[in-house]
Amino acid sequence: MLSEQSVPVVRATLPAVGAAIGDITTLFYRKLFDAHPELLRDLFNRGNQAGGEQQRALAGSIAAFAGLLLERPEARPDVLLSRIAHKHASLGVTSDQYEVVHRHLFAAIAEVLGDAVTPEVVAAWDEVYWLMANALVAIETRLYQRAGVAEGAVWRRMEIVERRRQSTDAVSFVLRPADGRPVTPFRPGQYVGVRCELPDGARQIRQYSLSAAPGRPDRRITVKRVQGDGRPDGEVSSWLHAHAREGDVLTVSEPFGDLALERGDSPLLLASAGIGVTPMLSVLDHLATTGDSRPVTVVHADRSPADHAHRQEHLDLVRALPGARLHLWYEEPGDQAPHASAGRADLTGLDLPAGLTAYLCGPLPFMRAVRGDLLRRSVPAEAVHYEVFGPDLWLARL
Structure with missing residues (x-):
């Protein structure tokens, strides 16, 4: 929770910080890698840096966190924090690295915003940063303890x-x-x-x-x-x-990630596209191995049957579950998939059971479309879980 003195300062400066956050994060990474080139070489994804995805993800997470502190001061954005913490743990991030990030991030803020960065503004945004950083460190500490390893020794x-x-x-x-x-x-x-x-x-x-x-x-x-x-x-x-x-x-x-099958007996929707099928295979394999009989709606979209990774295994796992139904879409079905629909996945015509829990994985446009379909059909937002392969560019929207 933000302190009383910081709330009005963050509220007043959030539009300016938000408008400049792209420039701030770009400059931040430049300063960080100039001082610590080993971080770009051995920790950060060079492809995401080159394409700008990492900069946009950091900007989105900071803006989303600050906004949530203002809009819901009694709540902590656990979904946002958990997803970031799991990614950090899979990289072996350690608590001392947050000090390094803080130093270069605030240097970038001061350079981009100039005279607008008064001591009061610095103090308020310093509070935002450390609320987020300390929450992440706490979650990552628990993840390392659960994995039975020392901090970063994954x-x-x-x-x-x-x-x-x-x-x-x-x-x-x-x-x-x-x-x-x-x-x-x-x-x-x-x-x-x-x-x-x-x-x-x-x-x-x-x-x-x-x-x-x-x-x-x-x-x-x-x-x-x-x-x-x-x-x-x-x-x-x-x-x-x-x-x-x-x-x-x-x-x-060690294994990490918060797109993990929850215990329970609620109906499931497993929706994937492209290589997003991989975590769904693990879930289906687990359900088949444990004899789980709950209703499972399986949706998968791909370019063609030849591009559908683990296609036969995917089909076999669905057949092994008495309560599972598979719905396939291929952009180019060809003769190998006579029962698949042509085009892109569309959930509007599917009979979905009440009380379902949904798991999504695939390209962002696919997940946005599926999530939108589910919300329009009154599936609660908290019942829709997702995994992004790469930086999470829609954190601020969820």
Whole structure:
């Protein structure tokens, strides 16, 4: 909760800060990486930096957090904070790094806003920052404790024991601990970070959903090759496709992620598009393995059957669940999918049970459309969960 003296200052300056937040975050990252080039090399996603996605995500999260402090002073935006904290934990972020961020962020604010940054303004926004940072540190501390590791010590070596092509541009890897120790438990829908050393010496990290159920002695991830269009945002997926083979060892984080199947017996909607199918496979596999009989509506959209990663496995898992129904859309169905609909997913004609809990994963336009359909059909916003592969660019809207 903001202090009484900071509330009017933040309220008065939020429009100006919000209008300049893009310039502030761009300058912040420039200052941060000039002072700490190792952070860009070994922690931050260089592709997202080059494309501006990370800057927009940071700007959105700061503006959203400040707005929520003003609009709902008694509440803490746990959904926003949890999603960020899980991503941070999968990167091994430590509490001392918030001091570094604070220093360069406030230097950027002062430079962009100039004389408008009075001591009162600095004090008020300093309070906003540390309310957010301390809340994130507290959540991340609990995540590290739950994983049974020291702060930031999330990494372990895992051997590739199987590599298999799952679509025209997706490959799955089955990973087993190289030290022989058992894997730690995870919840269906969670992901791991994978750290790869690239030819220029950078150790870049990307998150990949675990695409099989918990309870096995190994883990499986599925990696879609991302085309970079001259930018470096496909460098890890391209490296894994080109170089990772059975017998190789990867550096992999403990599992994190808040798109995790909740306990209960409410009907489920699992809606995915493209490589967003991967966390849904873990959920379906878990439901089949545990004999869960609740109603499950499965929606998937893709470019074509050949692009549908784990297509046959996806179909088989739905068939294994007596209460599950699958609805497929392909932009180019061809002859391989006579029962699929052509075009993009549309939930308006589906019979959805009351009281359902929805899980969404896929490109942002797909998730916005599906979420909008669900809200129009009176599904409560708190019953709609989602996962974004990359920076969350719609935090401020949820």
